[in-house]
Amino acid sequence: MREDVKEYYGKTLAGSEDLKTDACCTLEAPPQNIREIQKKIHPEVSGHYYGCGLIIPQEINGLRILDLGSGSGMDVYTLSAMVGKSGYIVGVDMTDEQLAIARRHREYHAEAFGYEQSNVEFHKGYLEQLDELNLEPGSFDLIVSNCVINLCQDKEAVLKHCHRLLKEGGEMYFSDVYSDRRVPESLRQDPELYGECLSGALYWNDFHNLAKNCGFADPRLVEDRPLGLNNDSVIERIGHIGFYSATYRLFKIDDLEPACEDYGQAVKYLGGIEEQEQQFTLDKHHLIEKGRLFPVCGNTYRMLNESRFAKYFEFYGSWDQHFGIFEGCGSSLPYDRVAAPNESDSGGGCC
Ligand SMILES: C[S@@+](CC[C@H](N)C(=O)[O-])C[C@H]1O[C@@H](n2cnc3c(N)ncnc32)[C@H](O)[C@@H]1O
Incomplete structure (x- = not known):
């Protein structure tokens, strides 16, 4: 499947407009300050953007950032402008063609942002094997990723590496695709559905549990939207499953509690x-x-x-007194559920 994904992003897709669904698209316009930066991004980079959300949290000036599955470099270069000269961005991707585009425009963007030298670098590598890239444990303030982890075969390995690479108090802030139920193995083997960021998606509750097992005890949902499949052949194969693009933030803070507790x-x-x-x-x-x-x-x-x-x-306040569970940090069903494209609305449950 890895080779299929490389083929899909390296050769099958000639640009963002070749995508079959809006899974790897960011529909909402970014805020004005980011739009201004993105006007300066080289068209070859923006023309090969396949992200599904906005992965830029607040207050990033001077941060050292790792972008997982950096593709043609759209987010890396946007972040490059935002972190300033004292910040630094490392992009990692496994697909030669995407890396070649990203690397080709380092100097172009350094000049566009007024830097004497580029503050980004790109590495070829697998996210499941980040330990092979000589990245210092605890050396990143922020790890971002845009529509990539669903494509990884071993998601647990990826999250564990992230936990190891983040500084204490740092965070993962990333957009990806999630499903409202587990995707059957037969569909996971479909290279097109997998490449389109659908059939490799985690069922959201499996993701929550996985994140907790990897040291991120309290995953926080930032935003979400239901995905439009918009393609008859795709809908026929997988339209009974609801898919969402969602942005999460996972703080690396030791011993967060498994539930939200009220200390007043x-x-x-x-x-x-x-x-x-x-x-x-x-x-x-x-x-x-x-x-x-x-x-x-x-x-x-x-x-x-x-x-x-x-x-x-x-x-x-303090930690002296406990008042029980804290209501208001989010529900157990994170996304506002909508019917999947070919889902019957006949209901049938007891409630
Ligand atoms: C949907 S594209 C998103 C690219 C980029 N984040 C963007 O927003 O344009 C997925 C990218 O992840 C990379 N990728 C997928 N699985 C990977 C893995 N296991 N290790 C490294 N890169 C991977 C692909 O090569 C591709 O460039």
């Missing part, structure tokens, strides 16, 4: 984060208004207090 704590956002002056978005369930006391569970308190966001918050 709260935070106050002080403002100061670029593009989020009035409201800070931690995830889909935490839109934290500037100046307002915002009750949080113990895990959210620690995500803000033990990460690069700490200086933008005031923290209230």
